[in-house]
Every structure is written in C-alpha cells, then in structure tokens.
Amino acid sequence: MAALIEIERLTKRFGGFTAVDDVSFTVDRGEVLGFLGPNGAGKSTTMRMLAGFMPPSAGTARICGADVVAQPVAAKRHLGFLPEGAPTYPEMTVEGFLGFTGRIRGFRGGALRDRVAQAMRLTQLEGVRLQPIETLSKGFKRRVGLAQALLHDPPVLVLDEPTDGLDPNQKHEVRELIRRMAPEKAIVISTHILEEVAAVCSRAIIIARGRVVVDAPPSVLEREGQSLEEVFRSLTLGEAAPRREAA
C-alpha cells in the first residue's frame, strides 16, 4: 500500500530565490517524522505546500493518495494541519471556534458535540472553553490550534512546531499525545528542540537551504557516534562539529 504522505520533487521559488529545492520523502502509517533545520531552511514552506496552503512551483504532494493541488478536498479530509502561530478568529471562544471547525468538517448535533469535547479533552482546554481566543496565553492559543487539527481524527497530521510556547508540563503532555496517536497515523512535526526528536520521532529529516541533507532514524544518527546536535550543526553550518568520544 502507498504511504499516507508522498512528496515528490517538491520545489518552491519566491522570485529568483529557491526556498524548497527538489524535496522528496514518504511517511507511512506509524511513523513520526521530525522535520529539522535552521531558521529559514524551508520547513514551514514545505509543510504549507504539503497541507495545500501554498501551491508548489514544481513537484507534487499526496495525502492518502490525493494530490493536494488537483484533489484539495479529498486531501484535506485526511489531514489535520497546525500552522505556525495562533488560530484565526480571535474573537471566538475556544468552544465556538472548535464547533465552527467541526461544522466545516461536516459534523452536526451529538457527533459535533462529542468531537469538540474530545478535542478539548486531548489538549486540556476544558477550563478555558468559554474564553475568547484573543484573551488566551500563547501556549493555550497553540493548544487551540492543535485541537482543531485533531478534531476529525485524521490519519495524517502535519504539525508546525506543536510545542512552541508551551510550558514544560504541556510540552510533555503534547509529546505523550503524539506518541499515543502515532501507531494509527502518519505524523510530521517540525521542531527546533532536538530532544523532542529523540523523544517522539521514529525518523528525522534535516533540511538546509531548502534541501534534504539527512533522512534517518534519530537512533541511527546517534549510533554513528555523534549526538543529534552534532549531526545538526555539522550539516547545517557546513563544517564538521567536534566528534564525541566513543563510549
């Protein structure tokens, strides 16, 4: 069976600048792919193209077999996307916004109420359900974004820095949630936190200047005698980082 996420030769140019350059990878059910790279490497641009929010200049992305450009509705049905930043509609309450999202996803009546309640429970938002989103702290806003991505229980999750702005307890909760969901889904997360990759990801891709420079399980990278941080630095700074002494 085809992988749930298939990216082939994806490229994005902004004028004469190539932000994402010929990127290809697949993600199977059960995999959590950590998408790493320095600021400006092209992670968010790749994720936006994968989520159908930005048209590629070349190449294709498919979610559960549906091309995100040619079959956008079919692709989005199978996708939960957490973009960078906070959810829109800041004047809506948490519950109102999730209800709105659920109706767009086609849920009504009891099914809609159950979905909203379940999404709030998973992201621990019940205590602020009647609060307007604009009055929430950064971490709570982030969790509202995560709740809307999970609401329809999609097989594919694309999460752009899901733990950004969360306190250590919430970071832990969100990582646990990702781990629990992992067997049933294909998940891509971008992060700047290298320990997060070791903690939740079965595979890591490092991207630098728009190109994939590593695609391997974090354990394999570390087994070669280098910490993930050393691998990251040596590949993205363009010079060798000092090797760790073998144990």
Ligand SMILES: Nc1ncnc2c1ncn2[C@@H]1O[C@H](COP(=O)(O)OP(=O)(O)OP(=O)(O)O)[C@@H](O)[C@H]1O
């Ligand atoms: N709409 C746009 N127009 C022009 N350039 C853009 C646009 N969006 C992104 N870029 C550029 O593309 C490059 C990749 O940006 P992107 O946001 O994908 O990086 P990133 O890896 O997600 O970075 P960060 O870790 O800082 O979030 C950057 O140089 C950025 O300035």
